[in-house]
Amino acid sequence: MLISAVVPCYNEEKVIEMTYRELSSALSGITDDYEMIFVNDGSRDGTLAVLKEKADADSHVKYISFSRNFGKESAMLAGLRYSSGDYTVIMDADLQHPPELIAEMLAYGRQGYDQVIAQRDRAGEKKIGSFFARWYYRLVDRLTDVELVDGIGDFRLLSRKALNALLTMNEYNRFSKGLFSWIGFREKIISYQNRTRAAGESKWSFRALVRYGVDGVLSFNNKPLRFCFFIGAFAIILSLLYLVFLFLSIVFKGIDLPGYFTTIFTICLFGGVQLISIGIIGEYVGRIYYEVKRRPHYLVDESNFESDNHSAK
Ligand code: UDP
Ligand code: MG
Numbered sequence: 001m002l003i004s005a006v007v008p009c010y011n012e013e014k015v016i017e018m019t020y021r022e023l024s025s026a027l028s029g030i031t032d033d034y035e036m037i038f039v040n041d042g043s044r045d046g047t048l049a050v051l052k053e054k055a056d057a058d059s060h061v062k063y064i065s066f067s068r069n070f071g072k073e074s075a076m077l078a079g080l081r082y083s084s085g086d087y088t089v090i091m092d093a094d095l096q097h098p099p100e101l102i103a104e105m106l107a108y109g110r111q112g113y114d115q116v117i118a119q120r121d122r123a124g125e126k127k128i129g130s131f132f133a134r135w136y137y138r139l140v141d142r143l144t145d146v147e148l149v150d151g152i153g154d155f156r157l158l159s160r161k162a163l164n165a166l167l168t169m170n171e172y173n174r175f176s177k178g179l180f181s182w183i184g185f186r187e188k189i190i191s192y193q194n195r196t197r198a199a200g201e202s203k204w205s206f207r208a209l210v211r212y213g214v215d216g217v218l219s220f221n222n223k224p225l226r227f228c229f230f231i232g233a234f235a236i237i238l239s240l241l242y243l244v245f246l247f248l249s250i251v252f253k254g255i256d257l258p259g260y261f262t263t264i265f266t267i268c269l270f271g272g273v274q275l276i277s278i279g280i281i282g283e284y285v286g287r288i289y290y291e292v293k294r295r296p297h298y299l300v301d302e303s304n305f306e307s308d309n310h311s312a313k
Pocket of ligand 2: 092094096197202
Protein backbone atom coordinates (compact mmCIF):
# COMPACT_ATOMS: atom_id res chain seq x y z
CA MET A 1 0.00 0.00 0.00
CA LEU A 2 1.45 3.35 -1.00
CA ILE A 3 -0.90 5.78 0.64
CA SER A 4 -3.62 5.56 3.28
CA ALA A 5 -6.02 8.37 4.09
CA VAL A 6 -7.50 8.44 7.58
CA VAL A 7 -10.77 10.33 7.97
CA PRO A 8 -12.52 10.63 11.37
CA CYS A 9 -16.26 11.12 10.91
CA TYR A 10 -18.83 12.13 13.50
CA ASN A 11 -22.33 12.95 12.26
CA GLU A 12 -21.13 13.82 8.79
CA GLU A 13 -23.90 12.34 6.63
CA LYS A 14 -24.41 15.65 4.85
CA VAL A 15 -20.86 15.88 3.61
CA ILE A 16 -19.34 12.40 3.60
CA GLU A 17 -20.49 11.56 0.09
CA MET A 18 -18.81 14.65 -1.29
CA THR A 19 -15.69 13.99 0.73
CA TYR A 20 -15.53 10.45 -0.59
CA ARG A 21 -15.79 11.69 -4.17
CA GLU A 22 -13.16 14.41 -3.86
CA LEU A 23 -10.77 12.26 -1.88
CA SER A 24 -10.97 9.26 -4.16
CA SER A 25 -10.51 11.36 -7.27
CA ALA A 26 -7.49 13.08 -5.72
CA LEU A 27 -5.93 9.77 -4.65
CA SER A 28 -6.68 7.82 -7.82
CA GLY A 29 -4.99 10.65 -9.73
CA ILE A 30 -1.79 9.76 -7.86
CA THR A 31 -1.83 5.98 -7.74
CA ASP A 32 -4.13 3.00 -7.68
CA ASP A 33 -2.42 1.69 -4.60
CA TYR A 34 -4.36 3.57 -1.95
CA GLU A 35 -6.95 3.08 0.77
CA MET A 36 -9.37 5.41 2.49
CA ILE A 37 -10.01 4.58 6.12
CA PHE A 38 -13.16 6.22 7.42
CA VAL A 39 -13.57 6.01 11.16
CA ASN A 40 -17.17 6.38 12.24
CA ASP A 41 -16.90 7.86 15.72
CA GLY A 42 -20.32 6.77 16.98
CA SER A 43 -22.34 8.97 14.65
CA ARG A 44 -26.03 9.23 15.43
CA ASP A 45 -27.02 9.99 11.86
CA GLY A 46 -26.72 8.02 8.62
CA THR A 47 -22.93 8.30 8.31
CA LEU A 48 -22.32 4.59 8.80
CA ALA A 49 -24.91 3.61 6.21
CA VAL A 50 -23.24 5.84 3.63
CA LEU A 51 -19.83 4.41 4.50
CA LYS A 52 -21.06 0.84 4.12
CA GLU A 53 -22.62 1.64 0.79
CA LYS A 54 -19.33 3.13 -0.42
CA ALA A 55 -17.35 0.18 0.90
CA ASP A 56 -19.55 -2.24 -1.04
CA ALA A 57 -19.06 -0.32 -4.25
CA ASP A 58 -15.37 0.54 -3.89
CA SER A 59 -12.71 -1.78 -2.50
CA HIS A 60 -10.51 1.22 -1.65
CA VAL A 61 -12.94 2.14 1.10
CA LYS A 62 -12.33 0.76 4.58
CA TYR A 63 -14.40 1.69 7.58
CA ILE A 64 -14.16 1.22 11.31
CA SER A 65 -17.20 1.93 13.41
CA PHE A 66 -16.98 2.66 17.13
CA SER A 67 -19.51 1.49 19.70
CA ARG A 68 -20.11 5.11 20.72
CA ASN A 69 -18.58 8.56 20.35
CA PHE A 70 -15.02 8.46 21.66
CA GLY A 71 -13.78 11.78 20.28
CA LYS A 72 -11.66 12.78 17.34
CA GLU A 73 -8.36 11.89 19.00
CA SER A 74 -9.47 8.28 19.45
CA ALA A 75 -10.86 8.13 15.94
CA MET A 76 -7.55 9.31 14.52
CA LEU A 77 -5.65 6.82 16.63
CA ALA A 78 -7.80 3.94 15.35
CA GLY A 79 -7.33 5.01 11.74
CA LEU A 80 -3.58 5.27 12.23
CA ARG A 81 -3.36 1.82 13.80
CA TYR A 82 -5.24 0.27 10.90
CA SER A 83 -3.31 2.18 8.25
CA SER A 84 -1.03 0.02 6.15
CA GLY A 85 0.31 2.66 3.78
CA ASP A 86 3.92 3.73 3.38
CA TYR A 87 2.48 7.20 3.74
CA THR A 88 -0.56 8.14 5.76
CA VAL A 89 -2.62 11.29 5.42
CA ILE A 90 -4.97 12.45 8.16
CA MET A 91 -7.78 14.72 7.14
CA ASP A 92 -11.18 15.98 8.34
CA ALA A 93 -14.39 14.69 6.83
CA ASP A 94 -15.80 18.14 6.10
CA LEU A 95 -13.50 19.07 3.19
CA GLN A 96 -11.85 21.81 5.22
CA HIS A 97 -8.68 19.98 4.34
CA PRO A 98 -8.52 20.08 0.53
CA PRO A 99 -7.66 16.61 -0.86
CA GLU A 100 -5.96 18.09 -3.91
CA LEU A 101 -3.09 19.06 -1.62
CA ILE A 102 -2.21 15.41 -1.06
CA ALA A 103 -0.22 15.08 -4.30
CA GLU A 104 2.08 17.91 -3.21
CA MET A 105 2.37 16.48 0.29
CA LEU A 106 3.29 13.09 -1.06
CA ALA A 107 5.94 14.61 -3.30
CA TYR A 108 7.63 16.07 -0.20
CA GLY A 109 7.18 12.77 1.61
CA ARG A 110 9.06 11.04 -1.14
CA GLN A 111 11.85 13.59 -0.84
CA GLY A 112 12.41 12.26 2.65
CA TYR A 113 10.28 14.46 4.86
CA ASP A 114 8.63 12.41 7.59
CA GLN A 115 5.89 14.87 8.43
CA VAL A 116 4.45 17.09 5.75
CA ILE A 117 2.16 19.54 7.48
CA ALA A 118 -0.48 21.67 5.82
CA GLN A 119 -0.84 25.03 7.52
CA ARG A 120 -3.93 27.10 6.92
CA ASP A 121 -4.29 30.83 7.07
CA ARG A 122 -7.19 32.18 9.09
CA ALA A 123 -8.99 33.95 6.25
CA GLY A 124 -12.79 33.89 6.48
CA GLU A 125 -12.81 32.86 10.12
CA LYS A 126 -14.68 34.67 12.84
CA LYS A 127 -12.42 37.48 14.07
CA ILE A 128 -12.92 36.78 17.74
CA GLY A 129 -12.22 33.07 17.37
CA SER A 130 -8.96 33.57 15.56
CA PHE A 131 -7.93 36.24 18.04
CA PHE A 132 -8.33 33.83 20.95
CA ALA A 133 -6.71 31.01 19.01
CA ARG A 134 -3.64 33.10 18.29
CA TRP A 135 -3.24 34.06 21.92
CA TYR A 136 -3.85 30.52 23.03
CA TYR A 137 -1.04 29.26 20.83
CA ARG A 138 1.29 31.90 22.16
CA LEU A 139 0.44 30.92 25.73
CA VAL A 140 0.78 27.19 25.14
CA ASP A 141 4.03 27.74 23.36
CA ARG A 142 5.33 29.51 26.47
CA LEU A 143 3.98 26.96 28.91
CA THR A 144 4.94 23.70 27.29
CA ASP A 145 8.12 22.16 26.01
CA VAL A 146 6.69 21.21 22.65
CA GLU A 147 6.41 23.71 19.88
CA LEU A 148 2.94 24.47 18.62
CA VAL A 149 2.32 26.65 15.62
CA ASP A 150 -0.88 28.53 14.89
CA GLY A 151 -2.90 27.31 11.92
CA ILE A 152 -1.49 23.83 12.04
CA GLY A 153 -4.10 21.20 12.62
CA ASP A 154 -4.24 17.51 12.08
CA PHE A 155 -4.05 17.70 8.29
CA ARG A 156 -0.70 16.12 7.55
CA LEU A 157 1.13 13.33 5.82
CA LEU A 158 3.20 10.95 7.93
CA SER A 159 5.89 8.59 6.76
CA ARG A 160 5.84 5.03 8.09
CA LYS A 161 8.67 5.98 10.43
CA ALA A 162 6.78 8.91 11.92
CA LEU A 163 3.59 6.90 12.15
CA ASN A 164 5.24 4.05 14.01
CA ALA A 165 6.80 6.55 16.39
CA LEU A 166 3.40 8.05 17.02
CA LEU A 167 1.89 4.66 17.74
CA THR A 168 4.43 3.93 20.46
CA MET A 169 2.72 6.59 22.56
CA ASN A 170 -0.22 4.98 24.23
CA GLU A 171 -1.32 7.64 26.64
CA TYR A 172 -5.00 7.92 27.37
CA ASN A 173 -5.21 11.68 27.20
CA ARG A 174 -4.12 12.31 23.67
CA PHE A 175 -3.34 15.81 22.52
CA SER A 176 -2.28 15.10 18.95
CA LYS A 177 -0.94 18.51 18.17
CA GLY A 178 1.55 18.02 20.95
CA LEU A 179 2.31 14.39 20.09
CA PHE A 180 3.07 15.25 16.47
CA SER A 181 5.45 17.90 17.59
CA TRP A 182 6.99 15.71 20.28
CA ILE A 183 8.10 12.94 17.92
CA GLY A 184 10.11 15.33 15.78
CA PHE A 185 11.69 13.94 12.57
CA ARG A 186 12.09 15.96 9.40
CA GLU A 187 9.19 18.34 8.92
CA LYS A 188 7.98 20.33 5.97
CA ILE A 189 5.24 22.92 6.23
CA ILE A 190 3.18 23.87 3.21
CA SER A 191 0.37 26.38 3.38
CA TYR A 192 -3.11 26.48 1.98
CA GLN A 193 -6.03 28.82 2.00
CA ASN A 194 -8.51 28.35 4.78
CA ARG A 195 -11.81 26.80 3.81
CA THR A 196 -15.12 26.66 5.54
CA ARG A 197 -16.88 23.37 6.13
CA ALA A 198 -18.61 22.08 2.98
CA ALA A 199 -21.81 20.99 4.78
CA GLY A 200 -23.04 19.98 8.22
CA GLU A 201 -21.87 21.75 11.36
CA SER A 202 -18.83 21.97 13.57
CA LYS A 203 -18.71 19.69 16.63
CA TRP A 204 -16.86 22.18 18.75
CA SER A 205 -18.80 23.84 21.50
CA PHE A 206 -17.16 26.51 23.60
CA ARG A 207 -16.88 24.05 26.48
CA ALA A 208 -15.18 21.46 24.32
CA LEU A 209 -12.69 24.07 23.16
CA VAL A 210 -11.86 25.09 26.72
CA ARG A 211 -11.39 21.46 27.74
CA TYR A 212 -9.16 20.89 24.73
CA GLY A 213 -7.20 24.00 25.60
CA VAL A 214 -6.59 22.85 29.18
CA ASP A 215 -5.55 19.44 27.87
CA GLY A 216 -2.97 21.05 25.65
CA VAL A 217 -1.29 22.79 28.56
CA LEU A 218 -1.50 20.03 31.13
CA SER A 219 -0.72 16.96 29.09
CA PHE A 220 2.74 17.99 28.18
CA ASN A 221 4.61 18.88 31.32
CA ASN A 222 4.44 20.00 34.88
CA LYS A 223 5.14 23.70 34.47
CA PRO A 224 1.79 24.67 36.04
CA LEU A 225 2.86 22.80 39.18
CA ARG A 226 6.13 24.65 39.20
CA PHE A 227 4.17 27.85 38.83
CA CYS A 228 2.34 27.02 42.11
CA PHE A 229 5.67 26.47 43.77
CA PHE A 230 6.95 29.87 42.67
CA ILE A 231 3.81 31.66 43.78
CA GLY A 232 4.17 29.94 47.15
CA ALA A 233 7.82 30.93 47.44
CA PHE A 234 7.03 34.51 46.48
CA ALA A 235 4.27 34.65 49.10
CA ILE A 236 6.58 33.32 51.80
CA ILE A 237 9.24 35.92 51.04
CA LEU A 238 6.67 38.70 51.09
CA SER A 239 5.20 37.57 54.38
CA LEU A 240 8.65 37.27 55.96
CA LEU A 241 9.40 40.84 54.96
CA TYR A 242 6.08 41.92 56.39
CA LEU A 243 6.81 40.06 59.60
CA VAL A 244 10.14 41.86 60.00
CA PHE A 245 8.41 45.16 59.32
CA LEU A 246 5.72 44.42 61.91
CA PHE A 247 8.24 43.27 64.47
CA LEU A 248 10.31 46.44 64.08
CA SER A 249 7.26 48.66 64.29
CA ILE A 250 6.17 46.90 67.50
CA VAL A 251 9.68 47.31 68.96
CA PHE A 252 9.88 51.00 68.11
CA LYS A 253 6.27 52.13 68.22
CA GLY A 254 4.63 49.62 70.51
CA ILE A 255 1.64 47.46 69.73
CA ASP A 256 -1.04 49.15 67.72
CA LEU A 257 -4.13 47.01 67.25
CA PRO A 258 -5.88 48.00 64.00
CA GLY A 259 -4.99 45.41 61.36
CA TYR A 260 -8.36 44.20 60.26
CA PHE A 261 -7.86 45.11 56.61
CA THR A 262 -4.46 43.51 56.23
CA THR A 263 -5.60 40.36 58.03
CA ILE A 264 -8.65 39.83 55.86
CA PHE A 265 -6.72 40.70 52.74
CA THR A 266 -4.04 38.13 53.53
CA ILE A 267 -6.57 35.42 54.33
CA CYS A 268 -8.40 35.98 51.05
CA LEU A 269 -5.25 36.20 48.98
CA PHE A 270 -3.69 33.04 50.34
CA GLY A 271 -6.98 31.19 50.37
CA GLY A 272 -7.22 31.91 46.66
CA VAL A 273 -3.64 30.94 45.93
CA GLN A 274 -4.04 27.67 47.82
CA LEU A 275 -7.29 26.78 46.11
CA ILE A 276 -5.83 27.40 42.68
CA SER A 277 -2.80 25.29 43.52
CA ILE A 278 -4.92 22.45 44.81
CA GLY A 279 -7.01 22.70 41.67
CA ILE A 280 -3.95 22.38 39.46
CA ILE A 281 -2.68 19.42 41.45
CA GLY A 282 -6.16 17.92 41.22
CA GLU A 283 -6.08 18.19 37.44
CA TYR A 284 -2.90 16.17 37.35
CA VAL A 285 -4.16 13.60 39.84
CA GLY A 286 -7.31 13.21 37.75
CA ARG A 287 -5.24 12.58 34.67
CA ILE A 288 -3.09 10.04 36.46
CA TYR A 289 -6.28 8.32 37.58
CA TYR A 290 -7.45 7.96 33.99
CA GLU A 291 -4.04 6.86 32.76
CA VAL A 292 -3.59 4.10 35.34
CA LYS A 293 -6.92 2.53 34.48
CA ARG A 294 -5.40 1.68 31.12
CA ARG A 295 -8.72 1.51 29.42
CA PRO A 296 -8.76 1.19 25.64
CA HIS A 297 -9.05 4.43 23.68
CA TYR A 298 -12.05 3.13 21.77
CA LEU A 299 -14.15 0.04 21.17
CA VAL A 300 -14.78 -1.17 17.65
CA ASP A 301 -18.32 -2.24 16.94
CA GLU A 302 -17.79 -3.32 13.35
CA SER A 303 -15.40 -2.82 10.47
CA ASN A 304 -14.59 -4.25 7.07
CA PHE A 305 -10.98 -5.05 7.91
CA GLU A 306 -10.38 -8.78 7.70
CA SER A 307 -8.31 -9.29 10.81
CA ASP A 308 -9.14 -7.28 13.83
CA ASN A 309 -5.87 -7.55 15.66
CA HIS A 310 -5.05 -3.86 15.30
CA SER A 311 -7.21 -2.63 18.07
CA ALA A 312 -5.77 -4.90 20.72
CA LYS A 313 -2.78 -3.00 21.98
N1 UDP B 1 -14.86 14.44 14.80
C1 UDP B 1 -14.84 13.14 15.32
N2 UDP B 1 -15.31 12.93 16.59
C2 UDP B 1 -15.79 13.93 17.37
C3 UDP B 1 -15.79 15.25 16.85
C4 UDP B 1 -15.32 15.47 15.57
O1 UDP B 1 -14.40 12.22 14.65
O2 UDP B 1 -16.21 13.66 18.49
C5 UDP B 1 -14.36 14.69 13.42
C6 UDP B 1 -15.35 15.37 12.51
O3 UDP B 1 -16.20 14.44 11.88
C7 UDP B 1 -14.44 16.04 11.50
C8 UDP B 1 -13.22 16.42 12.35
O4 UDP B 1 -13.28 15.58 13.50
O5 UDP B 1 -14.03 15.15 10.47
C9 UDP B 1 -13.21 17.88 12.71
O6 UDP B 1 -14.43 18.22 13.33
P1 UDP B 1 -15.11 19.63 13.09
O7 UDP B 1 -15.18 19.92 11.63
O8 UDP B 1 -16.39 19.60 13.84
O9 UDP B 1 -14.11 20.60 13.81
P2 UDP B 1 -13.63 22.04 13.26
O10 UDP B 1 -13.23 21.88 11.83
O11 UDP B 1 -14.81 22.93 13.43
O12 UDP B 1 -12.48 22.38 14.15
MG1 MG C 1 -14.31 21.23 10.38
